[in-house]
Amino acid sequence: MESNIEITNISLEGQLRVLNYISRDCYDKNGTRVQWTNPFIQLTTSLTINNTANKITAVGCDTNAFVYGFRHNNRFYRTGCNSWCETEGDLVNGSCSGLGCCQTSIPKEVWTANLTLRSYDNFTNVSDFSNCSYGFLAEESAFNFSPSSLSSLWNVDQLPMVVDWAVGDGTCEKAQNNSSSYACKSTNSKCYKPDNGYGYRCYCQEGYQGNPYLYDGCKDIDECLDPSLSKCEMKCENTQGGFRCVCPKGYQGDGKIDGRGCIRGQSLVLKLVAGVGLGSGFGLLFLLLTCYRLCKFQKKIRNKKRKQKFFKRNGGLLLQQQISTDEDILEKTRLFTSKELEKATDRFNESRILGKGGQGTVYKGMLSDGKIVAIKKSMLVDEKQVGQFINEVVMLSKIFHKNVVKLLGCCLETQVPLLVYEFISNGTLFDYIHDESDEFLFSWNRRLKIGVEVAEALAYLHSSTSIPIYHRDIKSSNILLDEKYVAKVADFGTSMSFAVDQTHQTTLVKGTFGYLDPEYFQSSQFTEKSDVYSFAVVLVELLTGQRPISFDRSGEQRSLATRFLLCMEGENLETILDPQVLEQGNREELIAVAKLAQMCLNLSGKKRPTMKEVAMELESVRMSQKLSTTCETKYQVVQLHKSKSILMSDDDYTWTSTSENPISSSDTLPLKIHTV
Incomplete structure (x- = not known):
């Protein structure tokens, strides 16, 4: 430079x-x-x-x-x-x-x-x-x-x-893999990581001094020339990287001033007593060493049996069954040992925790090759629920998309199962939407780009995989952002795969309030349109900067989705949009995205668009944003039919419904938006 x-x-x-x-x-x-x-x-x-x-x-x-x-x-x-x-x-x-x-x-x-x-x-x-x-x-x-x-x-x-x-921007381990560019040239030099965490530096080993960046740059120090370094009582002999103190003939001891020093030889009787004592000591030491090795061997056998027990309890046999029917899972998923992951996380130190959720705790770790990973330690210990964990492994092993977090492998020989993901460095989308500090400006262009990326990932899961995969827990805290703020959909613990000709599946209701499809909650039948509803709530979060549930409000005002639909119906969209979005966004873009979110939040799943259609529409809005800022886009009037109002109780989070008269097409008016 x-x-x-x-x-x-x-x-x-x-x-x-x-x-x-x-x-x-x-x-x-x-x-x-x-x-x-x-x-x-x-x-x-x-x-x-x-x-x-x-x-x-x-x-x-x-x-x-x-x-x-x-x-x-x-x-x-x-x-x-x-x-x-x-x-x-x-x-x-x-x-x-x-x-x-x-x-x-x-x-x-x-x-x-x-x-x-x-x-x-x-x-x-x-x-x-x-x-x-x-x-x-x-x-x-x-x-x-x-x-x-x-x-x-x-x-x-x-x-x-x-x-x-510092030298470069990698770790010591990574630098040592390339001997031609490795800067610690001297054979007596070592590498260390500086406090700022970037690159590495070199230093001469103890007993040497000089320039560690030159061949043969670290020279041996002759400690015998400096009494403060050697501290020998009588005689000092220099060695490579050190020294030793010696006693002249007729003297015994270690020759060190701060040790036994040099003393004259003892009598034959004393030598015999010393010999007997030394022999007894070696015998006792041998006996203790033998006992230690036996105990260590037994402990190793117990640990092996315990790991086999954990492997079976954590779904190892179920995973082997999946592998027998789909060999791609084995090729694309690495089985880690517990020792590897304990070392990577400093024995799961609390300082390595990235976050906690309903499915488990996520730790930041570094593998032996220097690669940074995210390790999810599941909270599941009930054998009846272990299928959910194996389900996430199988799901992620089949997914290869730039906007879906990549599964690197798993470990089943620990007390609770572990998943190893690629490390996504910039946290969750939820953190950026609801960050109240001024350090990061979450622009409308970046919000729209993230919305397109998440929609494309869900469209891929729904329609581009061999078997359709439905996420079932889409929310902003399950969307990660990498160092370039590219969105990555994560946490597939509750996901399901569907047969190609299967339209829905009846399950226990799982998900997060504020994002949960009301139709799914009432019928327990999950469809691809349930993911569409959850994505729409994320889209409304991007538009408004508000949380999906506000506990400081009452009744239907608690739900962000409900407040948004009421604003669309009342033609006062600008009152709920994020001021930054209003300032930066183009009027036609904001209306287009808002109307798309309105269609996705339709109480009838059949009337919602598919994720593929949503992704295409958002990409169209984004492309029009890039190609022209002067084109006038004509929008059709979107009608909001209120056949049913879904509310969440203040106390027990149960859902109720009330009937209302539907609004005719003649009662709806074009939406209005005012920019500031």
Whole structure:
């Protein structure tokens, strides 16, 4: 990467010092800006701005310093501070508490920084002693504030900044697989992971010193030349990577000052006693070692039997039966051992937990090859329910789609069954829709893209697999986002496969309130249109930014789907849409998506479109968004027929129905939407 930043020092310990430019913002007496500089810092992914040695500093009497940029993994950050003073007497030597000077820390793992200076009054309300703002990201020890800094900084262009460096952006294990690019060249060097978590560094092993990045760069240290290192009482002999203390002839001991040292030889009787004692000790040691090995062997046999018992109880025989009828499952699904997954999760440490749900707990783990995975530890221990777990394994082994989370394998020899998935780094769609912070702007374009991706995944499951697969628990918390915010449908614990000619299946009602198809709840007959209803609730979440169930409301107002349909009927869609969606979305796009959601929420499953039709319609809206922003789209009036109103009770979550007169086509009016 090309850069005009001057490097003044590089250390083998992983730091380098550079000269970073100072930002300036100056005004004349009339408040007119006469100079403004705004340097931008951008490093490579193997470089990180040190967050302990550096500080963000702003100097001036009418100054706001604002710093923003990206941390590793493209996480956005922003910070800053304000500095103010009215007279030169306000300033204090060495103090950056906000009077003439302010300081704040840089976040961890930052690799880009843009420092912008702003003035509230363009220095028109400040005395003549100051008319400039200065801002810089520099080593804290390189600057000491004084009143003269307001003028002396005019002559300073650069200040030192500390940057952490590493080699590449992978792990030690991954780097060692490619010997030609592996940076730890010396045979006596080792690799370690720096605190910032990116790349790796090298160091010389104990007993060696030098440059670990050069062939034969780590040289042996002769500890015998330095008594503080060897601490031998009489004689020291240097060895490769160490030393040993020796006693001269006629002396016994370890020769160390802090050990037994060197003592003169003992009498024959004492030697005989010592020999007998030593022999008895070895005999006892042999006996203990034999007992230990026998106990260890027995424990190994018990563990093996216990694993076989768990394998049978967790559905191993059922999975083998599935494999016998479909060999593709064996080829595409890896069987992990319990030892592998315990090591990957640090024995299922609580710090590795990614989330908990009704089906189990999900842990973050790293396999022996360095691959990051998500490991689902099921809560099922009842043998009557183990078919649900094996069902998820079989379902996911048949699914290969870019918007469906990939199953890597499973483990059945533990007390509770385990599933190993690809790791999806950016959390759930629910987290992004309902994130109330300002750190992430969830734009309408991204929402529409995610809606298209989820619809395409469900259309694939319904109509493109050899046997139709219905998810049965579509909700925003079961939709994951990867590092590029690509949607991945997850959690197939309650899914079902249907015969090609089978239209529905009668089951125990399972799902999540707020997303559950009312028709399915009443009839216990699950169809592909039940997934369509649940997807429509997710689509309404994307449009409104509201939760599917609001417990601070009462009656039918608790359900987001009901509130949305009432707004569509009352031609006041804009009252429920997310303000950000209203601001960014095209009027015709929003109406098209809202009407599509309205059709999918129809109380009669037969009147809902299929997921394939939904995916095609959403993709059409998205393509029209890309191709033209001036085309006028004609929409047909969508009529909402209220044949039945489904409500959820306040207390026990039971469902009731009330009859109403249907609305004729003459009573419905075109929907209206107002943009702000």
